[in-house]
Amino acid sequence: MSLAEPLRSGAAQAPDGAPVLSVEGLSVSVATEGGSRPLVQGISFALRRGETLAIAGESGSGKSITSLAVMGLLPANVRATAGTVRLGATDLLRLPESRMRAIRGDRVAMIFQEPMTSLNPVMTVGAQLAEAIRAHAPLPRRAARARALDALRAVRLSEPERRLDQYPHELSGGMRQRVMIAMALALKPDVLIADEPTTALDVTVQREVLDLLRELRRETGTALVLITHDMGVVAEMADRVVVMKDGRLVEEGPVARIFAAPRQPYTRALLAAVPRMGTRPPADVPADAPALPSAPPVCTLRDLTVRFDIGRGLLGRPTHRVHAVEGVSFDIRAAETFALVGESGCGKSTIARAIAGLVPFAGGIDLAGHELRGQGDVTRAVRRDAQIVFQDPAAALDPRMRVGDLVAEPLVIHGIGTRDERRATVESLFERVGLSRTQLDRYPHEFSGGQRQRVCIARALALRPRLIVADESVSALDVSVQARVLALLRELQDDMGVSFLFISHDMAVVDSIADRVAVMFLGQILEMGTRAQVFGDPRHPYTRRLIEAVPVPDPTHVRPPRDRLASEVPSPVRRRDDPPRRLRLRDVGDGHLVSEPGPPGEPV
Amino acid sequence: MSDAVLPEPRRRTALGRLARRPLALLGLLVIVVTVAAAVAAPWIAPFGRDEQLFEGLTLEGAPMPPGGMFPLGTDLLGRDLLTRILWGARTSLVIGVAANGMALLIGTLVGVTAGYFRGWIGSLLMRFTDLMMAFPALLLAICLAAIFTPSLWIVALVIALVNWVQVARVLYTETTSLAERDFIAAERAIGAGHGRILFRHVLPHLVPTIIVWGTLGISTTVLLEATLSFLGIGVQPPEPSWGNIIFENQTYFQAAPWLVAFPGAAILLLALAFNLVGDALRDVLDPTQKGRG
Numbered sequence: 001m002s003l004a005e006p007l008r009s010g011a012a013q014a015p016d017g018a019p020v021l022s023v024e025g026l027s028v029s030v031a032t033e034g035g036s037r038p039l040v041q042g043i044s045f046a047l048r049r050g051e052t053l054a055i056a057g058e059s060g061s062g063k064s065i066t067s068l069a070v071m072g073l074l075p076a077n078v079r080a081t082a083g084t085v086r087l088g089a090t091d092l093l094r095l096p097e098s099r100m101r102a103i104r105g106d107r108v109a110m111i112f113q114e115p116m117t118s119l120n121p122v123m124t125v126g127a128q129l130a131e132a133i134r135a136h137a138p139l140p141r142r143a144a145r146a147r148a149l150d151a152l153r154a155v156r157l158s159e160p161e162r163r164l165d166q167y168p169h170e171l172s173g174g175m176r177q178r179v180m181i182a183m184a185l186a187l188k189p190d191v192l193i194a195d196e197p198t199t200a201l202d203v204t205v206q207r208e209v210l211d212l213l214r215e216l217r218r219e220t221g222t223a224l225v226l227i228t229h230d231m232g233v234v235a236e237m238a239d240r241v242v243v244m245k246d247g248r249l250v251e252e253g254p255v256a257r258i259f260a261a262p263r264q265p266y267t268r269a270l271l272a273a274v275p276r277m278g279t280r281p282p283a284d285v286p287a288d289a290p291a292l293p294s295a296p297p298v299c300t301l302r303d304l305t306v307r308f309d310i311g312r313g314l315l316g317r318p319t320h321r322v323h324a325v326e327g328v329s330f331d332i333r334a335a336e337t338f339a340l341v342g343e344s345g346c347g348k349s350t351i352a353r354a355i356a357g358l359v360p361f362a363g364g365i366d367l368a369g370h371e372l373r374g375q376g377d378v379t380r381a382v383r384r385d386a387q388i389v390f391q392d393p394a395a396a397l398d399p400r401m402r403v404g405d406l407v408a409e410p411l412v413i414h415g416i417g418t419r420d421e422r423r424a425t426v427e428s429l430f431e432r433v434g435l436s437r438t439q440l441d442r443y444p445h446e447f448s449g450g451q452r453q454r455v456c457i458a459r460a461l462a463l464r465p466r467l468i469v470a471d472e473s474v475s476a477l478d479v480s481v482q483a484r485v486l487a488l489l490r491e492l493q494d495d496m497g498v499s500f501l502f503i504s505h506d507m508a509v510v511d512s513i514a515d516r517v518a519v520m521f522l523g524q525i526l527e528m529g530t531r532a533q534v535f536g537d538p539r540h541p542y543t544r545r546l547i548e549a550v551p552v553p554d555p556t557h558v559r560p561p562r563d564r565l566a567s568e569v570p571s572p573v574r575r576r577d578d579p580p581r582r583l584r585l586r587d588v589g590d591g592h593l594v595s596e597p598g599p600p601g602e603p604v
Numbered sequence: 605m606s607d608a609v610l611p612e613p614r615r616r617t618a619l620g621r622l623a624r625r626p627l628a629l630l631g632l633l634v635i636v637v638t639v640a641a642a643v644a645a646p647w648i649a650p651f652g653r654d655e656q657l658f659e660g661l662t663l664e665g666a667p668m669p670p671g672g673m674f675p676l677g678t679d680l681l682g683r684d685l686l687t688r689i690l691w692g693a694r695t696s697l698v699i700g701v702a703a704n705g706m707a708l709l710i711g712t713l714v715g716v717t718a719g720y721f722r723g724w725i726g727s728l729l730m731r732f733t734d735l736m737m738a739f740p741a742l743l744l745a746i747c748l749a750a751i752f753t754p755s756l757w758i759v760a761l762v763i764a765l766v767n768w769v770q771v772a773r774v775l776y777t778e779t780t781s782l783a784e785r786d787f788i789a790a791e792r793a794i795g796a797g798h799g800r801i802l803f804r805h806v807l808p809h810l811v812p813t814i815i816v817w818g819t820l821g822i823s824t825t826v827l828l829e830a831t832l833s834f835l836g837i838g839v840q841p842p843e844p845s846w847g848n849i850i851f852e853n854q855t856y857f858q859a860a861p862w863l864v865a866f867p868g869a870a871i872l873l874l875a876l877a878f879n880l881v882g883d884a885l886r887d888v889l890d891p892t893q894k895g896r897g
Contacts, residue, residue: 356792357792358789358792380795383793387793387794388790390786390790391786396786396787396790399787400805400809401805409794413794456790463794
């Protein structure tokens with residue numbers, strides 16, 4: 001503290017308008033076997049009090065490394081090789097670790113993307129907050145706790161007294177991120193660095209966290225460095241933007257100018273790739289017109305229900321039940337893209353897993369002529385007709401197998417073709433998804449994220465399925481890669497007539513690819529219809545809330561004022577003798593189905 | 605942008621990559637020398653295995669220190685220590701490799717089956733493993749050795765039956781977390797059967813753990829054999845093993861330290877050698893490490 005004190009006064013004397021944090025010519029290199037490789041080259045930016053600077057860029061652009069360099073948290077083999085990082089008058093790069101530690105958390109704080117892994121799971125929220133406070137301020141335990149409570153109140157966490165004694169796993173993702181923000185702001189730092197603070201959160205929670213950050217910045221005057229790949233978040237939050245690519249600064253400027261008149265081709269390409277709600281003309285796909293009644297659906301779900309029993313009562317009997325999917329019915333027509341949207345925990349992925357035969361289910365799935373009444377009916381033959389593409393291509397590919405073998409594996413399992421024929425099939429699949437046949441003998445880790453997802457798509461296509469379930473398949477990709485993978489999916493649909501069940505939390509992406517859309521909440525469908533119906537004329541209040549919460553990549557967009565909804569999503573876990581209320585869908589015209597809104601106070 | 609083609613890394617065969625690691629080569633050399641010595645013991649040993657030499661004791665009847673006729677000294681009965689260690693390598697290698705291999709096999713089978721299938725099979729297998737863990741290993745070994753007549757192979761079997769539990773426990777945990785990974789779900793979604801998933805997609809990921817446990821187990825099994833010998837249920841004297849040479853002589857540790865030091869060093873060296881080779885093998889067999897080393 002004694003070390004930090006003179007620094008603080010130094011910053012306070014700085015005239016208004018002088019930068020709180022200024023980075024000049026920052027270069028960072030990683031030491032590898034083949035010598036040092038630059039990660040960030042000559043980055044400069046300045047941050048004034050109360051200002052929000054967004055550092056935008058795709059993965060590998062060096063935006064996170066830049067923030068870690070500012071915090072002095074670079075990994076062991078990574079070093080800042082040139083430049084200065086000035087906080088007030090102090091060059092942070094030249095500070096010894098002991099003095100840096102005093103500054104970190106106290107004057108420069110950071111919040112990370114994943115609030116679960118940033119909190120210690122075996123300490124209560126209150127203990128962690130108090131620890132962070134006491135690390136910098138010599139306060140007695142009781143006073144630190146009082147300050148922790150104030151911090152939780154400041155981030156508008158519900159029931160702050162109770163939260164102090166709870167463990168991180170008892171809080172939802174949004175609440176955990178609020179705790180992280182509370183921890184970062186408890187000591188009133190001059191600069192807050194937020195590294196993708198809302199990327200792991202649902203869109204409505206993201207909205208709340210962004211609103212909160214904006215209000216706190218206004219109240220405390222803390223300068224905010226916002227690192228994000230999401231141009232929507234940039235447009236809503238930032239005063240100024242730094243666009244980075246491959247470790248270099250591409251363009252810097254006020255947010256309005258960057259969006260209205262980007263000077264660099266890269267910025268222009270980046271902005272063009274961003275999916276936007278409501279920009280796709282409503283009638284560019286014939287399926288938007290009333291569907292042909294003659295074509296039988298590829299997949300029909302009737303009253304699909306997935307429940308898991310949990311909890312141990314007396315004699316090991318389960319006491320509670322997770323109602324993951326509760327009586328969902330819809331059909332997917334040939335060559336159609338049907339989208340399921342909803343926030344995490346709404347059961348959309350469970351539907352994907354039920355169709356892929358990965359979870360036990362009740363109700364019926366009619367899939368390309370197979371009548372499935374339970375998980376046991378999902379035989380090998382059924383799997384030929386329905387394939388799944390997962391969210392994280394790095395996790396969905398066995399890292400110890402060559403991609404060529406991985407793509408050939410479905411053919412081997414289903415006994416299709418000879419070895420040479422399979423090789424030929426795999427080669428043509430590779431070319432179909434835009435990969436080179438020379439890459440067949442490589443391992444998954446040798447590919448980039450977008451390429452890996454192409455491998456997964458090739459693998460799903462190998463069996464020529466009628467239906468491909470894409471479970472958040474583009475969510476983990478950079479926007480420019482995402483746009484290309486979406487284009488590939490559209491192309492494949494035109495060429496092969498395959499149907500997609502497209503599952504996503506990203507409304508803008510869904511708007512850009514879907515023919516029909518169903519909105520899910522707590523395991524049930526709230527609203528369903530064509531894309532134009534659901535997004536153009538949302539009837540259910542929850543659908544409206546979802547759409548309104550999507551960050552708009554346009555700084556001139558004015559968001560209509562709205563009551564703050566600090567409500568948490570209710571849990572799908574219920575006592576076994578207390579089944580949820582089934583929602584009935586009502587046709588409001590042309591097959592646009594909407595459930596009646598629940599009683600006031602309930603979110604549905 | 606991110607779709608850019610990454611440079612083609614150089615590829616080498618597993619053996620070629622192993623050869624680029626001097627430490628692993630050293631380990632391999634030690635193993636080869638030990639095996640050769642064990643096989644050739646009858647021909648290269650300077651004296652007979654159980655030969656009690658008159659020159660092997662001082663006038664007072666104390667063992668001879670290293671030097672002269674006996675490079676590693678002699679034991680209490682005037683037998684040449686070098687000869688004993690060469691012959692003992694046979695026993696210790698059989699125990700270290702065979703007993704340990706059996707333990708790994710049983711442990712892997714139980715752990716992977718329980719971890720992959722879970723359910724009542726898994727519970728049954730793991731409760732049995734816990735039971736075995738709670739049971740005093742030495743007591744179990746004594747019981748088993750009492751039932752069968754002591755011989756080298758019985759000792760190996762007994763050690764295997766005692767040592768598989770840790771392996772099963774560790775692999776069980778690892779398999780359960782592996783089985784929940786997305787790529788296993790992806791395998792199931794394309795219609796892969798249990799056999800294919802287990803052998804092509806689960807086992808390869810367990811190889812590093814199995815290798816580590818295998819090499820760690822070598823020194824413990826060699827010493828467990830010595831304990832059993834000491835209790836009279838292991839390898840029977842006068843047949844030497846590294847373990848029982850140490851046990852026979854540990855009371856004279858201060859007067860004749862070489863009697864403990866040399867066989868001890870032999871165990872250490874062998875265990876270390878297996879460890880180095882195992883480590884290198886683990887890296888070499890992991891495709892995600894290629895191009896890094």
